[in-house]
Amino acid sequence: MNPHFEKERLMKKRQVVLNENVPFRQVDWGLTKDLVGPEHMGAEKIRVKITEYLPGYSHKLHVHPTQEEVIFVLEGRGISETREDKIEIGPGSVAFVPAGVYHATTNLSHTEPLRAVIVKSPPDDKENQSDS
Amino acid sequence: MNPHFEKERLMKKRQVVLNENVPFRQVDWGLTKDLVGPEHMGAEKIRVKITEYLPGYSHKLHVHPTQEEVIFVLEGRGISETREDKIEIGPGSVAFVPAGVYHATTNLSHTEPLRAVIVKSPPDDKENQSDS
Numbered sequence: 001m002n003p004h005f006e007k008e009r010l011m012k013k014r015q016v017v018l019n020e021n022v023p024f025r026q027v028d029w030g031l032t033k034d035l036v037g038p039e040h041m042g043a044e045k046i047r048v049k050i051t052e053y054l055p056g057y058s059h060k061l062h063v064h065p066t067q068e069e070v071i072f073v074l075e076g077r078g079i080s081e082t083r084e085d086k087i088e089i090g091p092g093s094v095a096f097v098p099a100g101v102y103h104a105t106t107n108l109s110h111t112e113p114l115r116a117v118i119v120k121s122p123p124d125d126k127e128n129q130s131d132s
Numbered sequence: 133m134n135p136h137f138e139k140e141r142l143m144k145k146r147q148v149v150l151n152e153n154v155p156f157r158q159v160d161w162g163l164t165k166d167l168v169g170p171e172h173m174g175a176e177k178i179r180v181k182i183t184e185y186l187p188g189y190s191h192k193l194h195v196h197p198t199q200e201e202v203i204f205v206l207e208g209r210g211i212s213e214t215r216e217d218k219i220e221i222g223p224g225s226v227a228f229v230p231a232g233v234y235h236a237t238t239n240l241s242h243t244e245p246l247r248a249v250i251v252k253s254p255p256d257d258k259e260n261q262s263d264s
Contacts, residue, residue, distance in 0.1 A: 019224035092151035121177040
């Protein structure tokens, strides 16, 4: 079968993965894995990740010019920071970051990870670090 | 302040809610609540809901012509059904439903709810029930 048609067909199927079967990859500030996105299941509009911000680490203030983001905390305690305020987050906290808003997430604990489901739409965007 | 400007300003703020502080509303097949969407936090591209499919209830096969959906199971056991297959889902299962794919979710338990985070993009779409 023409690989383009095969790709088209696969992208139109409902697919199921088990979170625990998807390995994390290491990044500067912790561990992350993509569950849904263009490279996983062929999503065009949604990216879903699980992210663990390691104890002591934090993101720098950064912005996604066109991308909306949701941070749904599963475990741990942290700070959701913007240029306007800092809000403490914990299990069940849901932070919505509109496109164009500088933001950062910090793990408040020195021993436990801060684990969250991250949702982004569109799936990809240019990320800019703050100059401050 | 001009209400349009006020709305514009609010839509550009990062906001945080606590899941447990948002009440469920009853629907035919269970309980649901919107955490993020156009009416909540001013999201334009993402809807995030928590849904509990009550024991014994199930969705009918239905389709969202332009909307992608992710079902991230938190608790319970169920079936993710399409016209092609049925897959059992439980805690940690992540189902991706592309736009245009008929699908339904059923709670397998007669005593426990099936609880899931639902992500949709775009937030709104016309929903069509299956004629079968």
